[in-house]
Structure formats: structure tokens, C-alpha cells
Amino acid sequence: MTDTTRATSARMPSIGRLLAAQVSYQARLLASGRAITIGVGLPVILLIASHGQDTHTDATVIAGYAAFGLTLTAWNTYGVRLVAAREAGVLKRWRATPLPHSCYFLGRILATVVVAVAAGAATVAAGVLLYGLHLTVSGALVALVAFVLGAFAWAAAATALTAVIPTLEAAAPTLMLTYFPVIIISGIFGAISEPHWLSTIASYLPAQPLVHALAISLGHTAGHALLSARDLLVLAAWALAGLAAAIATFRWEPHRPTQQRPAQTSRRQ
Amino acid sequence: MSAIVVDKLTKRFGGLAAVDSVSFEVPEGQLVAVLGPNGAGKTTTLEMLEGFLAPTSGTARVLGVDPHRGDRRWRARIGLVLQSTSLDAELTVRDTLAVFAGLYPTPRPVGEVLELVDLVDDAEARVGTLSGGQRRRVDVAIGIIGCPEILFLDEPTTGLDPEARRRAWTAVENLNTTGTTVVLTTHYIDEADHLANRLVLLAAGRIVADTTPERLRAEGGPSTIRCRFADGAPLGDLPATLAGHLDRHDHSLVVRAEDITAPLRDLLGWADRHHLDLAGLEVGPPSLEDAYLAAIGEPLATDGTLP
Numbered sequence: 001m002t003d004t005t006r007a008t009s010a011r012m013p014s015i016g017r018l019l020a021a022q023v024s025y026q027a028r029l030l031a032s033g034r035a036i037t038i039g040v041g042l043p044v045i046l047l048i049a050s051h052g053q054d055t056h057t058d059a060t061v062i063a064g065y066a067a068f069g070l071t072l073t074a075w076n077t078y079g080v081r082l083v084a085a086r087e088a089g090v091l092k093r094w095r096a097t098p099l100p101h102s103c104y105f106l107g108r109i110l111a112t113v114v115v116a117v118a119a120g121a122a123t124v125a126a127g128v129l130l131y132g133l134h135l136t137v138s139g140a141l142v143a144l145v146a147f148v149l150g151a152f153a154w155a156a157a158a159t160a161l162t163a164v165i166p167t168l169e170a171a172a173p174t175l176m177l178t179y180f181p182v183i184i185i186s187g188i189f190g191a192i193s194e195p196h197w198l199s200t201i202a203s204y205l206p207a208q209p210l211v212h213a214l215a216i217s218l219g220h221t222a223g224h225a226l227l228s229a230r231d232l233l234v235l236a237a238w239a240l241a242g243l244a245a246a247i248a249t250f251r252w253e254p255h256r257p258t259q260q261r262p263a264q265t266s267r268r269q
Numbered sequence: 270m271s272a273i274v275v276d277k278l279t280k281r282f283g284g285l286a287a288v289d290s291v292s293f294e295v296p297e298g299q300l301v302a303v304l305g306p307n308g309a310g311k312t313t314t315l316e317m318l319e320g321f322l323a324p325t326s327g328t329a330r331v332l333g334v335d336p337h338r339g340d341r342r343w344r345a346r347i348g349l350v351l352q353s354t355s356l357d358a359e360l361t362v363r364d365t366l367a368v369f370a371g372l373y374p375t376p377r378p379v380g381e382v383l384e385l386v387d388l389v390d391d392a393e394a395r396v397g398t399l400s401g402g403q404r405r406r407v408d409v410a411i412g413i414i415g416c417p418e419i420l421f422l423d424e425p426t427t428g429l430d431p432e433a434r435r436r437a438w439t440a441v442e443n444l445n446t447t448g449t450t451v452v453l454t455t456h457y458i459d460e461a462d463h464l465a466n467r468l469v470l471l472a473a474g475r476i477v478a479d480t481t482p483e484r485l486r487a488e489g490g491p492s493t494i495r496c497r498f499a500d501g502a503p504l505g506d507l508p509a510t511l512a513g514h515l516d517r518h519d520h521s522l523v524v525r526a527e528d529i530t531a532p533l534r535d536l537l538g539w540a541d542r543h544h545l546d547l548a549g550l551e552v553g554p555p556s557l558e559d560a561y562l563a564a565i566g567e568p569l570a571t572d573g574t575l576p
Contacts, residue, residue: 010375011374018372021368090355093354098342098345
């Protein structure tokens with residue numbers, strides 16, 4: 001039997017297997033890069049710096065720093081890496097393979113979710129070990145759901161945004177500019193005095209519902225609320241809308257023109 | 270059976286016809302070089318055959334399938350090495366190839382691919398630490414790891430040093446001998462001459478010649494005598510058969526003739542009479558480069574040329 005006939009008669013790898021392999025591959029890449037340490041390390045360092053000698057800290061504070069680590073990873077680290085890969089031609093190389101396009105960028109997003117959740121969990125662990133956070137099992141499970149929804153929402157929205165970022169140089173400024181105002185008005189570093197209309201807007205953006213959902217679940221005690229369905233729904237809506245926008249706008253080719261002809265915007269096949 | 274059938278394929282960007290009514294067929298197992306200057310339409314043609322660009326008009330069939338509608342099963346049967354792509358730098362060559370191998374139904378063993386592209390010694394090196402030539406060979410390795418029936422190579426050796434180019438050539442030749450159809454674009458004439466048994470010359474989006482290296486060379490016109498003389502050489506005494514070919518400004522002689530025996534004999538006789546050393550004498554066959562330049566400058570009436 002020749003190579004050719006073997007290739008045509010054999011079964012293609014299943015989509016599930018391809019997606020799992022891609023998530024594992026992308027997670028390995030993330031874990032081997034230094035960029036990821038900022039999402040895990042910075043929130044813990046800031047938490048300790050601002051509450052050093054305290055023996056007890058409110059669950060809302062822990063929730064804010066955990067959301068900070070998660071969003072730093074799922075928005076900034078992820079977005080910059082995606083633009084870098086696209087502009088270097090890495091995405092173009094993957095597009096030239098039989099990997100379904102959806103598997104590639106879902107793989108990237110899901111690997112980011114795993115690492116971003118780990119970043120958030122690191123802050124929660126610091127809260128438990130250093131600041132007397134009493135975490136119930138049901139509270140931890142709901143927090144995990146909020147982490148996953150939040151990370152997916154931020155990473156999917158970042159994927160959509162990268163389509164309009166033309167160069168690697170423009171990536172960090174664009175992502176920062178769209179990030180810090182949102183997390184500040186959302187009270188990630190503590191509630192701020194702001195007009196009512198601004199807090200209403202913040203309640204529909206993906207940061208404030210994340211902090212709120214985490215604060216409720218992390219601070220859960222018997223007889224009190226465990227989850228905020230409204231916050232989780234907002235995060236789920238961002239995840240779905242972000243994914244739809246990402247699918248519609250995803251770019252495989254670098255923005256820089258090749259041989260003086262228009263760059264191609266490609267959608268998944 | 271033809272691996273590729275292209276009929277009046279055209280791609281326009283605005284008012285510019287990047288590819289203009291191109292037609293050709295590639296039989297299975299052939300190694301075809303698509304040759305032409307920058308902007309000739311090589312990459313655009315390849316991108317239509319690879320399914321990344323929809324033609325404005327005309328048709329293409331690759332392994333019997335319209336490339337723009339090719340599914341992943343079809344894509345698993347072709348291998349691509351594109352211009353200016355790049356790879357994630359963090360993993361080793363072996364790990365990277367293993368990840369790509371997992372995308373195909375019947376991949377070549379990673380060890381076999383490493384041997385084919387001569388990267389056995391670099392298998393444990395991280396991709397980010399490799400030289401440009403080594404990375405290009407990893408790219409070729411990824412292109413062939415799925416056991417493709419057709420391999421498309423878009424300027425596979427641009428930017429490589431001579432040794433790296435030779436190694437890349439060997440990899441392509443090895444692959445072609447296993448039965449893989451290879452279509453490569455290049456603007457290096459020596460590369461096309463070395464590798465291909467067929468040349469398709471593109472200029473301004475059109476095929477100007479569809480030929481073989483031997484036929485193209487034969488159409489390159491007459492053989493050539495070139496000689497630059499030292500100052501003070503008795504040029505006034507040159508035989509009449511040569512004097513008309515002399516550039517008196519820079520004391521050089523260029524004679525092109527179907528049969529160079531007579532002018533060469535006259536030149537040697539004249540040098541002998543005047544005890545001159547013809548240190549700068551060059552006598553050459555028609556060069557493939559001359560033939561190529563003539564072909565892309567104006568359409569040739571070559572056998573197999575498509576209008």
C-alpha cells in the first residue's frame with residue numbers, strides 16, 4: 001500500500017481529539033513563557049503589599065485581586081500573544097494545515113482559560129493561607145464557574161479586538177487602554193465614588209459582574225447567598241457575544257501587506 | 270491522472286490582474302518550478318491552488334477538488350510551505366513536529382521526517398534557537414509530515430545561505446523520488462534548473478513559457494565569446510569579422526553566434542600574432558539566465574507556450 005492510498009483511506013483525527021491536543025499545546029506554550037507569571041504573581045504581590053500585616057481581609061478584596069490576575073491573563077497577556085503570533089506568521093502556518101480553524105482559536109482561548117483560572121486561584125489561595133478567607137466547598141465551586149465564564153468572556157472579547165490591532169507595537173497600548181478604565185470603574189481595586197450611570201454601565205461590562213460573583217461565592221457562609229445569577233448571566237452573554245464576534249472577525253494573515261497587494265481577511269472554513 | 274488542472278485562472282485585485290488567464294496541468298509525480306520576477310503572480314497562483322484565495326474567474330482542480338471548497342480531508346492530502354510564516358518558538362523541533370503530525374490521518378514518523386530534512390542533530394533544539402535555514406527546514410518538515418500527495422513550496426530557499434539551500438534541495442528531491450508531486454515557486458534560476466523537470470515562466474500574471482530547463486536553454490540563442498582587452502592592445506588590427514563586435518569605449522568584445530568556431534579562431538590567431546595574453550576570455554553556451562530574461566521580457570514562441 002502506498003503512502004497516498006493510506007492517506008486517503010485512513011480516518012481523520014476526531015474534532016474532540018484535535019481540540020484537546022490544541023488546548024494542551026497552547027497551554028504548554030503559555031506555561032513556558034514568562035509573560036504568564038505577571039497574571040499569577042502581580043495580584044498576589046499587590047495583595048500582600050496593600051494588606052501586609054492584616055490577619056483578615058474581606059472576601060471582596062480577595063475577589064478583586066483574583067479578578068485582576070484572571071483578566072490580566074485573559075485580556076492583556078492573551079491579546080498581546082495573539083497579535084504577536086499573527087504578525088509573525090504563526091497563525092498563517094497553522095491555517096495551512098488540516099486543523100479546523102475553530103479548533104485552533106478555541107484551543108488558544110481554552111488554554112488561556114485554564115491558565116487564567118489558575119492565576120485567579122493563586123490569589124484565592126493567598127487569601128485562604130494569609131488572610132483568613134474561609135472558603136466553603138460550594139463557594140469554591142461557584143467561584144470556579146465564575147472564573148471560567150469570566151476568563152472565557154475576556155479572552156473571546158480580546159480575540160475579537162485583536163482583529164483591529166494592526167501591529168504588535170499597537171497591541172499593548174490598545175489592550176491597556178481598553179482594560180484599565182473598565183477594571184477601575186468596576187471596583188477591582190475597591191469601590192470608588194462614581195456617578196450612578198457609570199456604575200450601571202460597569203454592571204454590564206465583564207469586570208464588575210466577575211468581581212461581584214466572586215465576592216459572593218468566596219464570602220459565602222451558611223444562611224447567605226451563594227451565587228448571583230444576574231452576574232453569571234452577564235459573563236455568559238459576554239462569552240457568547242465575544243466568541244461570535246471573534247469568529248466573524250478573526251484574522252489569520254499579518255496586517256503588513258505582502259507584495260503590494262491587499263492583505264486577506266479570512267474566516268474559518 | 271493530473272494532480273493539478275488549471276483552466277483560464279484569473280485573479281484581479283481592483284483593476285490589476287495579478288494572475289491573468291493562466292492554464293496548465295501537472296501530472297502526478299512531476300516536480301514543477303513556477304519561475305518569474307517579483308510581482309509576476311507566482312504566490313497569487315499558488316494561494317488559489319492552496320484554497321486561500323478565490324479566483325476572479327477560471328477554474329482550478331487540485332486532486333480533483335476545487336481548492337476553495339476543499340475540506341480538511343482534502344487539505345490533509347496536500348502539504349504547504351508558505352512564504353514568510355513562522356513557528357511557535359518555545360518547543361523543541363521534535364515536539365513541534367509531533368504536534369503537527371497529530372493533525373493527519375497517516376503521518377510520517379517524526380524520525381523519518383527529521384532524516385528527510387536533515388534535522389536529526391537539531392531535534393532536541395528549541396525552535397526559537399534555530400537559524401533561518403534550520404527553521405525553513407522545520408517548515409518543510411511540517412509540510413511533508415502528513416505524507417502529502419502534492420507539496421506546494423513558495424520560495425522555499427529565499428534568504429538561505431548556499432549550504433542551507435543545497436540541503437533544502439536535497440529534501441525536496443528526496444520527497445519527489447517517493448512519488449510526491451511538487452510545485453515550487455522561485456526566482457532563482459539555478460534552483461529551478463537544479464530541481465525541476467518542468468518550468469512554468471510567469472510574467473505580469475501570464476504564462477510566457479511552459480517548458481523544460483533543456484528546451485529553455487536551447488532557446489537562449491547563440492553561444493557567446495566575451496573578452497576584455499588590456500589597455501594598449503592593437504585593437505585597430507582586429508580582423509574585420511571581430512571589429513564590428515568591439516566596444517571601443519571599454520575595450521571589450523562580445524560576439525554572439527550560432528557557430529563560434531570561426532570568430533574564436535580569428536581571435537586566437539590575432540592574439541597569437543601579437544603575443545597577447547587573453548586572460549579575460551570567456552566562451553560560454555547560451556545561459557539559462559539569458560533565456561529566462563528573454564522569455565519574461567517578451568512572450569516566446571516556445572513549444573507548449575500558452576497564449
